[in-house]
Amino acid sequence: MLRSVHFERSAAARYIGAAAAVLAALGIRLALDEVLSRHSPYLVFVLAIIVAARFGGRGPALSATALSVLAAWYFVVEPRRSFAIADPGALAGLAWFAVVGSLVSLLVGRLRRALLDSVRREEFIRHLFESMEEGFALLETIHDAAGKPCDFRYLAVNPAFGRLTGREVEAVVGRRVREVFPDIEPFWIEAYNRVVKTGVAERIGGYRAGLGKFLEASARRSGPGQLAAVVRDVTARHKAEEEIRTLNATLERRVEERTAQLLDANRELEAFSYSVSHDLRAPLRSVDGFARILLRDYPGKPLDEIGAGYLNRMSAASQRMGQLIADLLELARISRLELSPRTVDLSAMALWVLDDLRNRDLDRTVDIRIQPGLAARADERMLRVALTNLFGNAWKFTGKTAAPSIAFGAAPADAAESAGRGAPAAAAESAGRDAPVYFVRDNGAGFDMANAQKLFAPFQRFHAEEEFEGTGIGLATVQRIVRRHGGRIWAESQPGLGATFYFTLGGD
Amino acid sequence: MDLRTILLVEDNQDDELLTLDALRNGGVTNPVTVVRDGAKALDYLFAQGSFAGRDASRQPCVILLDLKLPGIGGMEVLRRIKTDDRTRRIPAVVLTTSSEHEDIHNCYGNGANSYVRKPVEFDRFLEAVRYLGLYWTLVNERAS
Numbered sequence: 001m002l003r004s005v006h007f008e009r010s011a012a013a014r015y016i017g018a019a020a021a022v023l024a025a026l027g028i029r030l031a032l033d034e035v036l037s038r039h040s041p042y043l044v045f046v047l048a049i050i051v052a053a054r055f056g057g058r059g060p061a062l063s064a065t066a067l068s069v070l071a072a073w074y075f076v077v078e079p080r081r082s083f084a085i086a087d088p089g090a091l092a093g094l095a096w097f098a099v100v101g102s103l104v105s106l107l108v109g110r111l112r113r114a115l116l117d118s119v120r121r122e123e124f125i126r127h128l129f130e131s132m133e134e135g136f137a138l139l140e141t142i143h144d145a146a147g148k149p150c151d152f153r154y155l156a157v158n159p160a161f162g163r164l165t166g167r168e169v170e171a172v173v174g175r176r177v178r179e180v181f182p183d184i185e186p187f188w189i190e191a192y193n194r195v196v197k198t199g200v201a202e203r204i205g206g207y208r209a210g211l212g213k214f215l216e217a218s219a220r221r222s223g224p225g226q227l228a229a230v231v232r233d234v235t236a237r238h239k240a241e242e243e244i245r246t247l248n249a250t251l252e253r254r255v256e257e258r259t260a261q262l263l264d265a266n267r268e269l270e271a272f273s274y275s276v277s278h279d280l281r282a283p284l285r286s287v288d289g290f291a292r293i294l295l296r297d298y299p300g301k302p303l304d305e306i307g308a309g310y311l312n313r314m315s316a317a318s319q320r321m322g323q324l325i326a327d328l329l330e331l332a333r334i335s336r337l338e339l340s341p342r343t344v345d346l347s348a349m350a351l352w353v354l355d356d357l358r359n360r361d362l363d364r365t366v367d368i369r370i371q372p373g374l375a376a377r378a379d380e381r382m383l384r385v386a387l388t389n390l391f392g393n394a395w396k397f398t399g400k401t402a403a404p405s406i407a408f409g410a411a412p413a414d415a416a417e418s419a420g421r422g423a424p425a426a427a428a429e430s431a432g433r434d435a436p437v438y439f440v441r442d443n444g445a446g447f448d449m450a451n452a453q454k455l456f457a458p459f460q461r462f463h464a465e466e467e468f469e470g471t472g473i474g475l476a477t478v479q480r481i482v483r484r485h486g487g488r489i490w491a492e493s494q495p496g497l498g499a500t501f502y503f504t505l506g507g508d
Numbered sequence: 509m510d511l512r513t514i515l516l517v518e519d520n521q522d523d524e525l526l527t528l529d530a531l532r533n534g535g536v537t538n539p540v541t542v543v544r545d546g547a548k549a550l551d552y553l554f555a556q557g558s559f560a561g562r563d564a565s566r567q568p569c570v571i572l573l574d575l576k577l578p579g580i581g582g583m584e585v586l587r588r589i590k591t592d593d594r595t596r597r598i599p600a601v602v603l604t605t606s607s608e609h610e611d612i613h614n615c616y617g618n619g620a621n622s623y624v625r626k627p628v629e630f631d632r633f634l635e636a637v638r639y640l641g642l643y644w645t646l647v648n649e650r651a652s
Binding site: 278279282283285286289290293313317447448450451454 | 522523547579
């Protein structure tokens, strides 16, 4: 719009120009007096008026007309160099010229205005075309030999279109779409064809694999066989939408997971409170029961061996209850404790724990094998509790084995999986492919795999109290520790042949 | 009179002693066989495993079954003996400290003939067992 001002000369220049044109015409008229006088006395002035109208517009042209009439009157009409009139016919001719000159001024002035307007409009459109953010393409249908539309030719594209498609504007205009973009998805051409055929504007969106962008085109028919398309890059929007979708999906999954975890926790809690009520009552019942037997059977009598046995049982029951409470507190503590992971030397920790067990039970000889150099990111205190429980179990359940052995090491995930069969394999997989699987293996009493799912529930015991003592909370504690590290624990065993406990410590 | 056996399935030795004491004090003179876990109980009843030589035609007159057992739990033992023709006529009494409604419901659902909480107070325990012992071994007509 602004640039069109250049075509609009200043008013003074236009009027001076008009006067100059009339002066020039007068000069020519006087120079060619002989030739022009007879047939077209005012022709040169008419040309001057046309020139003034074309370049100056209506106002300067009318001025030029007036000036021409005066100049002709004074210099051309006899007697010359005077405004006197000799021939009345000459006056009519002069008047006629004035009328014609005015008409020409108006006509050519309007013509000039229209021309200027159209130039201005074109300027405006061109400016718009070149400065718009959206790509613009004017296309023309190309028909194949059978007369079917098969492609489009670019009649015009704007710089934004070039930027959008990574092509030079000059390399696009005049060429066919499939020639410029050989990899274009057919649906674009089909949609363009539809628009040209039906005249119904369409918005087409999709991925342009060749450009790696999501584009959206608003196409409308701009003439017979012609199409104007405004093309936008909507990749960012698409990505944002994609992100929202992913986010939503993630959120949904998280809610599901959390719900499942909550349900799990709830079930665990139920089982836990059930077991607590059951297991804490048992020692109380013993104490109360044997106390009453003693009161009944030994009124005022010294205790014999049987009575002392009852007292021993009461004492043991009290101790068992103390141990139960201690274990329960430990389990509760593990659940509450803040996880503070650091790099832990698992091999050294295993050695320490097993040394401790050995020192407390010096009569036993156990073959111990610990894989050196095992390290993991974990909470040291918690992991020590876990290893103490696992090795404590291994130590305990090898108590009746002829040549007891305990091993600790790490196995590649797939090896543990193939050994694990079924559910353990799934557990290993969900724990993350790269997470090492640690194992604690013993050749002790083992257990029946049919009951494996109960293994980690609190208070679940697999052996009669008289065979192997324990509260049944140890493995529940280990499981909680492993889970708090984002890991999984599972076991495999055969009665009489020993047990192997596998665990991971989360993703890394 | 040839008194038939009572099968006591109990892993806790204290509870076993207390139960035996209660039975004797309640006047029950039947011999009592004690097994310590669910698997052993099933072995005994079906005369298999370590009880392979047992005369399976002589079944106990009553099973006193603790719910909380190592390995195969009491509920599972109950389910198996009550779904097997060889054993489902044997009266089964569940002995446990549990008072959960779900437990009671499941026990009867699995065919328990009676359900008795092991009360912490010995007198009530004694009473319950004495009642049971008398009832099942002396009063009740055995289905045969």
